[in-house]
Amino acid sequence: MATSGKVIRCRAAVAWGPNQPLVVEEIEVAPPMAHEVRIKIVATALCHSDLHVLKGEMLTVTFPTVLGHEAAGIVESVGSGVTNVKPGDKVIPLFMRQCGECRFCLHPESNFCVKNRHEVLPRLTCKGQNLMQFIGMSTFSEYTVVDDISVVKISDAAPLNRVCLLGCGISTGYGAAINTAKVVRPGSTCAVFGLGAVGLAAVMGCKAAGATRIIAVDINKDKFEKVKVFGATDFVNPKDHSKPIHEVLVEMTEGGVDFSLECVGNPELIKSAFESCVRSFGVSVVVGYTQEDMSIKPVTFLTGRTWKGSVFGGYKGMESIPKLVDEYLSKKLKLDEFVSHTLPLDRVNEAIDLLTQGKSIRTVLEMSTPQ
Missing domain, CATH: 3.40.50.720 (NAD(P)-binding Rossmann-like Domain)
Structure with a gap:
């Protein structure tokens, strides 16, 4: 893609501090480094975990940060050493990493990984400040960068504004x-x-x-x-x-x-x-x-x-999420019924109010035309 290797300027909903409204800002997203993937986020949903951060209930999270971790998008570019996805792939980023090599990944009944972490040093900046990535994700952004062990390719037939829900809730x-x-x-x-x-x-x-x-x-x-x-x-x-x-x-x-x-x-x-x-x-x-x-x-x-x-339901994301997507496509799994509202990114605070007041099940924020 024409943006490969370049800094991308795009919009993101930034949390500057706890108990404050999110602010849609222009941010800079750096190119992916080795074993990293830059994703164009097409759709992302709001989860209660995001609210816990905004209320200051997750003490491991620092501000400013970009929240969001329940999303789907398209790979824009990859860093060196990435072999599991390529530019143009439809993907779901995973907040539960799967290195496939540690004691936890190798255990058949574990979906933990020694490389799981709450935040990563930033690939996102705004107004000269580094933005921390919530659980290595930050999907309330039109573009984000994640580790290659926390992203999985899904079917090209998958509607991203529905299968994004499989990223968490x-x-x-x-x-x-x-x-x-x-x-x-x-x-x-x-x-x-x-x-x-x-x-x-x-x-x-x-x-x-x-x-x-x-x-x-x-x-x-x-x-x-x-x-x-x-x-x-x-x-x-x-x-x-x-x-x-x-x-x-x-x-x-x-x-x-x-x-x-x-x-x-x-x-x-x-x-x-x-x-x-x-x-x-x-x-x-x-x-x-x-x-x-x-x-x-x-x-x-x-x-x-x-x-x-x-x-995360005990799921090993790399192995299981593509199968769940296929179950949805074959009408064995409901997803459409969970979407109560669809809003653009600049109405993210409205989505927060809906969830806080118990008026929504899942609000999907669409970054671009559904794919």
Whole structure:
């Protein structure tokens, strides 16, 4: 491409500090160095993790920064040594790297990597200042640079303004049910706490895995009709009950659910999800993010329940994301139903307000004409 090897000037939504509106600025994006890939971002979605940064809840993130990590785009140029993608490829950048060589990458049940990192030294600058890249991504920019071990080629037929959702939220919830909870027993009963995009995806994963009864738990009664689209059979609003929600679920299921997934990141809900599981063989998965302290009595584990955590749905991105794209293209996986709003980059703060107020599932920011 004509821009190869040159600095690209483009627009990006810059977070100059916590608890401040994002500002769409002109920034400079340096050419990729060895084992780096420069991507033209076509579409990116807003995730709650981005909000955690803006609220100052992720202490590892420094400002100014460019947020965004749920995206899809087209490779503009590559640095030396890059062999997995080439200019013109449709790609999804991955916040969970996969070097393919470390102990974690080689383990069949791990999707961590020793080369994962929260930020990288900048390839982005604005007004003479370096912009830190959130988890090595920064997709709220028309162009960005990522490591070659954190980008994967996908089908040329994929609509980028839909498959961008597989970069985080949908994969996270869907995989938490299939890969982490391992909802495989025929006739299983599941409970999903929290019906944001991740929770809806978890419901979809429970359904795909063959669960017979899927109980959706949320305080917003308006979400019931939506969650039925993804496979929920029951809806429970904690506000409708005088007793703790885990007691309600235990009574509903004759002793507790087989699997529970907490998709909010609320310490009390995490405990409720665990206690809603049936004794002896129940499995509870923590999917929601929180840095708050919580306590649970060790004796609770003597009942035989299992407590697990999940990041990115347990998926090894390089291997799994192209397959999920293909599942969407073959209509085996829902994505369109998650997109509640589509906005241009310069309305990013409106997208933030929609998510903060609970008025959106996923807002996709389109940088250019959908491809």
